[in-house]
Structure formats: structure tokens, C-alpha cells
Amino acid sequence: MDTKEILQVVDVVSNEKGVSKEVIFEAIEAALAAATRKVGGEHMDVRVAIDRHSGSYETFRRWTVVDDEADEFDPEQQFTLSGAQRDHPGVAVGDVIEEPLPAVPFGRIASQMAKQVIVQKVRDAEREKIVETYTPRIGHMLVGQVKRLDRGNLIVDLGGNVDALLTRDEMIARENIRIGDRVCALLADARIEQRGPQLFLTRRAPKLMMELFRREVPEVADGIVEVIACARDPGVRAKIAVRSYDPRIDPIGACVGMHGTRVQAVSNELAGERVDIVLFDVNPAQFVLNSLSPAKVVSITMDEESHTMDVAVAEDQLSIAIGRGGQNVRLASELTGWELNLMTEEQASQKQEAEIGTLRQMFVDKLDLDQSVADILVQEGFTSVEEVAFVPAAELLAIEEFDEDLVQELRSRAQNLLLTQEISREEEFGDVEPAADLLEVEGMSRRLAYRLAAHGIVTREDLADQAVPDLLDIDGFDETLAGQLIMAARSAWFTDGAQA
Template identity: 35%
Template structure:
């Protein structure tokens, strides 16, 4: 190689590897220097590759001596004067040597060194190329499958689409053209490792930026996004221009824009809703198409209790709770969804628990009225909760009286046992009356349907 048509070799390598000529030139020179150190006796090797003249010149350092014992490292004073007139014994001077003197083994080592440095240069080029592509969407072609990962070719570079970044239900075939989001580029011993995704929310955002000019120019902004890849995505959008409808801009004429993205995402459903700074309005929109009757917010716990009509309950929750989960992720609120009937039932149960608690506390001796009121307003505001509470946590309500706190817990347990026994007796009596209920027709069945839990004693009756 060193004696052949070097310029053709350089150009061929440069074209095959898509590497700049200067990089190839530098790789060859560095390979010669490295090989000289390992496989020859020469010192201070300095190659000069002239691509225009198609020449390779190699210079080595030799020591000026009177009597030469090793012509690889030494030069006579007479020969040195031909190169440098003022050369003296002991000087080191640069002498040009024939590349052929490196020998066949050295030439092979140079070739290997060149290829290694070109691989390094190629990998550096890939690193530089894809580092700037991180957080962007690129188009690739499915090349093959490794275990459960998909190898996607982007130009001449292979990227990894991990199983965790493949949407639910997605199936790819060899040669499929897909758009992916470049997540990360890492340098490994095997070369650059480029990871891409089809499941991240950022892919949807970038696709909307490509399909919707109003988003790319900043008129419309995606404020929030929640995604169950392969199933459904919800995005909340707003507009900086009052004349531009953000939802309409994203959906497009007859849904043309959003349908382009839906097709790219293998028919994943996409809900586009208008963003609102009012949490109640945002939550209502996020639960669309369910009919939301009311929204009650708790700022401290960031919880929203949403009441929907009975017919809309399944719509609001969605399959496997998907709609509610996406709405919660989109809005940043924990959402509890109840039907109107369920809310009424819970309110009745809360009222019943309150009456039980008041009845129980009225039977506790030694507990002040202030302590009773405080308990009713505390987290321990039901008999059942007190049974599960350590006595030490009730000392604030008993004025530090530990015995009273212990009797509170013990009394609550007895009260609950009495309630359970009463409920059991009521159940047994209804079973005995069951034949009469069947014979009694509709009226008897209606009474059974209207049965309620045992009621605490009526306060007014107790007073009389």
C-alpha cells in the first residue's frame, strides 16, 4: 500500500466511509507513526502525505556518529553534512527514508491502524451528527429485530427502538418506514448507541409541530400532554392570538391535521382540548365526552371530586380507568369520579357515621364537650377510625389523660361490635320473613330494597 497509488486509496476510503479527506490523511500519518514505534527500529518518525502530488515521504531521526553500527538509528558525520552542514557528533537530525524499508509486516500494521482510526473517526462523526438530533423526530426504516427490540436504520446508522418504547399493540415489519423520537446518544465500547422512541409524549408534540404551522410559529402552544402509548393521548392547547382557535388549528379542516398524526401513531386516539387556567374548566374538558355536573377542589391535597351523571360514569372513567388516569396526568390533579347517585349515598353514609360518632361520644364519661367537638372535626371523626387509632394520638382530645384515651379506643371497639351484632340480627330476621316477602308481591319486595343500616338512637327520643 505504501508504494501503490496512495491517493486512490485515500479517496476510496473517504468515499466509502463518508469521511473528509483530511481526516483520512491524518489517520494514515498517525498509523505510520504508531506502527513505526511498535514494529521498526526507527525513532521520531514523521510522515508527510501530499494528496496533490500523490506522494508519501517518511522522515526519521538518526544520531550522528563516527562509526555507524545501526543504520536504522545512526548516520555518519559525512552523510549528516550532506543534510545539515553544521551537524556534529551526537546531534539528532531528520533523515528521509524509503517507505518500502518499513517492510511487509509494518505495512500491514499501518493498514490495520488506518482502518482503526477511520472507524474512530466514523464513530465520532455519528456522535456529532446525532447529538444535535437528540429531542427531534427523524424518519427511519425497520431493518431487523433483536430479541424484543427493533433496529431502525436512519441513513447508514442503526438505532435501537427498545421494547419499552414501542406503543401497546404496535407491530412492525421489515422495511416499514416509521418516524421516531431521538431520546439519547451514548458512546460505548462498541461505538455510538442511539436510542429512539415511539411511545414517549414528546413524539406526539413534535408531530404536531410538523403538521400544525400555528404550533411551529408559536401562535398555538401545547401546554400539557398525557399519553397511554398505543391507546390514547390527551393534549391541552392554548392560543396567543384571540382570532386563532387552538383546538381547530390542531384538528384541521375536517380533522385532516390530527388524522395525519393518528395514522402515523397506528390509529392511536388523540383528544385535543382547550387549556384553561381555571382547574374546574380544565378538568371538565379533560373528561370529555363525559357529562360533568360539578367539580369540587381540595387545594391542600390537589384532589378534585367530580360528579357525573349516571349515564356518563363509564365514559368518564374509561376502559380500565384510562380516561380518568389521562385526565389526572393532563391536569395535575388527583381525580375522584362519582355518579350523582353514588354521591348522595356517600353523603347519607357520612351523616350516618356522624350520628354514630355523636351517640358514641355522648356515652363516654370524662370527655369534655370541647374534646367531643374537636374529635368530630379531626381526622378521627368516626367510631371506626377511633378503633384503628393508637391511644397516644388521642391525648390532645383527653387533656393528656391516657386512661381516658385508652377507654375511648376500647369503647369504640365495643360500640362497633354492638353495631355488627345488631346488623347481623337484622339480617337474620329478614331471612325468616323472606317467604312472606315473596307472597306479599311488589310491596314486600320494595320494603326489602329500601332496607338501611341500623340507626343510632334518636337524640330527641332520648331527651323525652
């Protein structure tokens, strides 16, 4: 292979495949090195350097310098340090010694090998380029034509000699797609694979429906109407939440279109999937109410701490709210992000009465109150002794049935109870403070650390010296927990030993 051939191959392959010339040069260097080894010896370490301007190239044989006492030594690729220093003073272990080799004539087999290496390098470069081009488009909708079927999976031609894979698991159930059909899908991943496509599609992702509405509804594409969220049961039913940034435009009407043409186009693209379009509301309760349509909601009780809502509906509306197989309430829950507990009015009333009874009894027992006073606290929204103790006195005085003396007595009882509980905890733990390193033991809680300190186990070292049976008499410890904490405390021993 002369210099003109090398430059010509680089230009032709780079232009045909759209791969940088540097990649082609590196491929030819690797091919020439492989062919040189074929002639001179398979175990040789060979490097070929091609001049990027003239096309001329040089061939070098390489040896790595290793210690004289190395466990493994390969004379074909390594020099011992003492042997290398005789001819190359100043070299050190790890250095590479190169000696030029004469250019060897390449026969038919060697030339064929060179060609295979170049083809493989170009193919790898093409795959990397495809992944690099499509990675920024992950999460976007792509449109392609079904090229062939492969064991139930679809190979989709995206154009430009780029294929993508749509697996059976990412297709909509029971949809009938044939070779030659145009298909819309979301790009789920782009990664380098040894064989086959590097792009992976899905038709089950909620974002695909959002992208389809962006395509079909000009107001969504222009940003006047926004699709906030989507929840899907692919191929069966979906809910989308929309809002409008222009008070003159109805977001639901814009997405439905004249005679339902827009929403029908989206539905047809997704194997007839039925779409409920829901008006988004910043008020979570109203948003949930909208999302449960067509069911009519009687009342909603929110619990922000657990992020749940108890939704009460009339007896004849319960089956509508739940939907077939729980589909309606499940999609509403996914759409709004709230866990929804559906119940009838009677069930909601019973649950509320039970909760009120529990709170009332808690105030009666802990603060020694009459039931009438406890009822008033519950009705005013108090749910804990801490609220009674620390809420501003003015809020309690604003309650019609309370006077200043009653408010002072309530606050005093609540504060005294909390103080008693705090003293009780201090007595339980004792006066001994656990050391900082004991609190830092993996899996250690503050309460457990104080319990250990009360039994004389104050530092990490103290805990590491214990055996599991030593801790079983301490409240809160079982064999598993004791073993885990002791081993965590002892981990410092092994770390210190390794460092030493």
C-alpha cells in the same frame, strides 16, 4: 510508505469519509507506531510524528523515568532515575526520554496492520461525528426507512449512511412494520457504541405525538396554537391539551381539521391511536373538568398541599369517567399533573361530612367550644387552631354570628393553647441547648438533638462516646436509629485520623 503516499491517503480518506485530516494523520501515526513495534518488539513504547505539510515522519522510542525503588519495573518502557540521569542530567521521575529510531521497512503483514488501524480510527471518528451531529436533536422527531430486522428490533436508515435503532420495547404494541416502510420516531438518545447504531429511537414518548401535530397542523407550527401537554397509552388512546393565542382560532378545531383529516393523519401514524383533544385552562379545576370529558363532573374539591383533587360525578357517569381499565382518569391525571380521586356524589358527600365532623370535633376538644360555634368556624373555612389564633380579627368579626367579645375569646383560647403547647415542648427538651456540631450530625433532627441534650449528650463527641443501649431509654430512639447516629458522630474520628 513514502511522504507522497501519506499526504495522498490523508486527502482521499478525509474527502470520502468526511473526517478531519488531523484525525487521519493521528490514525496513520498510530498505525506506523504499531507496525514499528511489530518489527522491533511488541513491548516498545513508540511515537511517530508526521509533518503535516511535507508528509515526512520521524520515529522515536520512549522510556518513562521511574523511582529507583519502584515496585514494578519494565526495562522495555522504563528507566530508573539514577540510570537516566547518567545520560540525561536534570530529568525527574515522570519525565519521558525519547531517542530517534531509524525508519524500518514495512513488510506485507506490517502494512496490513497499518491499514487496519487507519480503518478503525476512521470508523471511530465517523461514529463520534454522528453522535456529535445528532445530540442537539435529541427529543426531536426523525423520519427514516426500515432497513432490516434484528431479533425483533428495527434498524432504521435516516439517510447519509446513518442508521438508528428502534427496539421492540420502544415500538407500539402490535403494530406491523415491514422492511422498506417509512417510520416516524423520536430521537431518545445518541451515544457512542462499539458496534451497531449509536442513535436510539422511540415511538412511545408523548412528545412524538406533539411533534406529529406540529407537522400536520400549520397553526401549531406557526405558534398560533400550542400543544401544552400530552399523555399517552401508546397505540390505544391519548389526550393532548391545546390552547390558542388568537381568539379567532378554535384550537380544537384547528387540530381536528376539516372532516377530521389532521387528527386522523396523526392517529394513522401511531397505529390507530385514538386522540382526545382537550382545551387547556389556567384554572386547574376547569382543566381537570375538560380533561375528563366525555364524563360530566358534578363537583371538584382541590387540596393544593397534596396536589390532589376529589372529583364527584353522577352514579351513571362514574364508569365513563374512569374509562376501560382506569384509562380515562389515568390519562387525565397525567395530562393535568394532578392526582384525581373519582367518586360518586354520595361518596363525596359522605367524605365531606366526615372531614367536617373531624374538624368540628377538633375545635370542640382543643378550644372547648360549643358545637354550633365549631360548625360556624368549619363553614367559614377554618381548618386549624393556628388560623383562629393569628387570622386578623376583622375576618372573624365579618362573620355574621360573631360579635367582638366572642372573637376576642376565640383568639385568646387559641393563642393560649398554642402557648401551652410551646411551653410543654420546652419542658420536654429542658433548658440545655444542643451544640452546633451535634445538630450537624448526618441524620440528626432538631427534636432528637434537644432530647439528647436533655439527657446530657450535648456535643458530637458526647454522642460518639455512647453505645446503642445508652440511647434506647430516650424517647424516639430505637436500635437502628441510635446505631446510625452514633456511627455518623464517630465518622469525624476516621476523617481526622486519615488527615493526620
